Amino acid sequence: xxxxxxxxxxxxxxxxxxxxxFKVVDPATFHISAMDLAVTRGDGIFDVFGxxxxxxxxMDAHLARFxxxxxMLDLPAPLESAWRPAIEAAIEAxxxxxxxxxxxxxxxxxxxxxxxxxxxxxxxxxxxALDLSGGISVVTLDxxxxxxxxxxxxxxxxxxxxxxxxxxxxxxxxxxxxxxDDVLFVSSDGYLLEGPTSSxxxxxxxxxxxxxxxxxxxxxxxxxxxxxxxxxxxxxxREELLAVDALDRADAAWLTSSIRGAVPLRxxxxxxxxxxxxxxxxxxxxxxxxS
Amino acid sequence: xxxxxxxxxxxxxxxxxxxxxFKVVDPATFHISAMDLAVTRGDGIFDVFGxxxxxxxxMDAHLARFxxxxxMLDLPAPLESAWRPAIEAAIEAxxxxxxxxxxxxxxxxxxxxxxxxxxxxxxxxxxxALDLSGGISVVTLDxxxxxxxxxxxxxxxxxxxxxxxxxxxxxxxxxxxxxxDDVLFVSSDGYLLEGPTSSxxxxxxxxxxxxxxxxxxxxxxxxxxxxxxxxxxxxxxREELLAVDALDRADAAWLTSSIRGAVPLRxxxxxxxxxxxxxxxxxxxxxxxxS
Numbered sequence: 001x002x003x004x005x006x007x008x009x010x011x012x013x014x015x016x017x018x019x020x021x022f023k024v025v026d027p028a029t030f031h032i033s034a035m036d037l038a039v040t041r042g043d044g045i046f047d048v049f050g051x052x053x054x055x056x057x058x059m060d061a062h063l064a065r066f067x068x069x070x071x072m073l074d075l076p077a078p079l080e081s082a083w084r085p086a087i088e089a090a091i092e093a094x095x096x097x098x099x100x101x102x103x104x105x106x107x108x109x110x111x112x113x114x115x116x117x118x119x120x121x122x123x124x125x126x127x128x129a130l131d132l133s134g135g136i137s138v139v140t141l142d143x144x145x146x147x148x149x150x151x152x153x154x155x156x157x158x159x160x161x162x163x164x165x166x167x168x169x170x171x172x173x174x175x176x177x178x179x180x181d182d183v184l185f186v187s188s189d190g191y192l193l194e195g196p197t198s199s200x201x202x203x204x205x206x207x208x209x210x211x212x213x214x215x216x217x218x219x220x221x222x223x224x225x226x227x228x229x230x231x232x233x234x235x236x237x238r239e240e241l242l243a244v245d246a247l248d249r250a251d252a253a254w255l256t257s258s259i260r261g262a263v264p265l266r267x268x269x270x271x272x273x274x275x276x277x278x279x280x281x282x283x284x285x286x287x288x289x290x291s
Numbered sequence: 292x293x294x295x296x297x298x299x300x301x302x303x304x305x306x307x308x309x310x311x312x313f314k315v316v317d318p319a320t321f322h323i324s325a326m327d328l329a330v331t332r333g334d335g336i337f338d339v340f341g342x343x344x345x346x347x348x349x350m351d352a353h354l355a356r357f358x359x360x361x362x363m364l365d366l367p368a369p370l371e372s373a374w375r376p377a378i379e380a381a382i383e384a385x386x387x388x389x390x391x392x393x394x395x396x397x398x399x400x401x402x403x404x405x406x407x408x409x410x411x412x413x414x415x416x417x418x419x420a421l422d423l424s425g426g427i428s429v430v431t432l433d434x435x436x437x438x439x440x441x442x443x444x445x446x447x448x449x450x451x452x453x454x455x456x457x458x459x460x461x462x463x464x465x466x467x468x469x470x471x472d473d474v475l476f477v478s479s480d481g482y483l484l485e486g487p488t489s490s491x492x493x494x495x496x497x498x499x500x501x502x503x504x505x506x507x508x509x510x511x512x513x514x515x516x517x518x519x520x521x522x523x524x525x526x527x528x529r530e531e532l533l534a535v536d537a538l539d540r541a542d543a544a545w546l547t548s549s550i551r552g553a554v555p556l557r558x559x560x561x562x563x564x565x566x567x568x569x570x571x572x573x574x575x576x577x578x579x580x581x582s
Contacts, residue, residue, distance in 0.1 A: 166453045
């Protein structure tokens, strides 16, 4: 691993006594207990945003989503007065260049009742330099849940960014086995959802669409920023309940995420799409630029 | 935390160079990287079995299930020649008394490619001493998946014991909010499945039933051992596809797990059940006794 930084957030939530709010530590040594619920149960939350030469990208939206995930898991609210200076310290320790900033908060060591928080920053220069302009191929996989499961069964935590991502990783392995680069999850009743670590944008008849955010999917910060760009370009862009056949009506498609930005899809299953290099570049010029 | 022991398995899978197969360490200090995929993705497996005064209970069945979980997650097979002596060392370090032995193996530190393995043993004297003979109350909650999802969508990892257990913990919080002690998951199409950390046994017309193991549920080692006891008592006991209405036909029910054994259910939703103290005691006398 090249350039990286690790900061422990010693007061991740209100009500914890500590001499300082955070501590910059050596990422190469161990700082997590084997009994931490992050380790043993994936019982916690995370979020990731980009940083370019010291300037965080769209950080407030990610902090808001981090707090939303905490609420969905009945965790105490992240203490912003600790997380914000801790993020600053982590970014400073990381230095210049293009990096990813990961915020993690678990329910803490089992039986202890005090959440564990840390911030990890690592270089994604290589990833950012990857030329994805030719588009990637995506396979649709059933997520197994109905499209309305977040409304009927909130205990399934759909739409929270939790540390329990084994299924997302497993789906990516399944895609690789089938010769695809990434995954587009669909609901068991035939609606488009999201990728394991990304949001979907389709262009249909010159308008942009993304699956409705109440479908138990993550509100994509990059998708939202992309839609703002689209609006500023005079394009209509909106959330909608999209059945799988929307893929047949689309002429262009993207998966969006904080680090890779808007990545054009050249193929979803056996459907082929146009690569709109101009629009892709416009979306990314604004999306990845620090706020 | 009272009595406990922690052993790192330094050669958790084949092909890793290490001076020794394991290392007994201080559980009160940190041994896990913040970048371990157990922490950041819940990307790994675990299993838990009991130990009584140095004697492991039903260990081989748990090791077999641990290996099965590894295969389902495309992890290398746990190296038994390392895990078995490491478990022995952990049990020795723990000492006498009643404990739980947890085996954990993650995909390791991101980008590193070497799995992380450890064994944690802790005292469950308090839990074992809990008098559950009066039975517990259980609420049925939708798991969101169809009953056949493990067959149609193996990437959802249903039936693997993964470190991504946030949903199981969330379901238990939902049960508490509704005033129940535990959860019985049902499929979205109305079949009985399992508890978040247990298997279901129903008695209907004098026979014992458990949901079929191919329903994307964990093959319960304690349920299997209980059925062996039942058979030795002359009771018929078998796996079956059980629709939710089987709860109406049952006159007694249990949730089984390694540490608590067979716990009688006094109530599932608004259905009340007989507590068969005699049969419960017989099941537990054999189930918890070291193999």
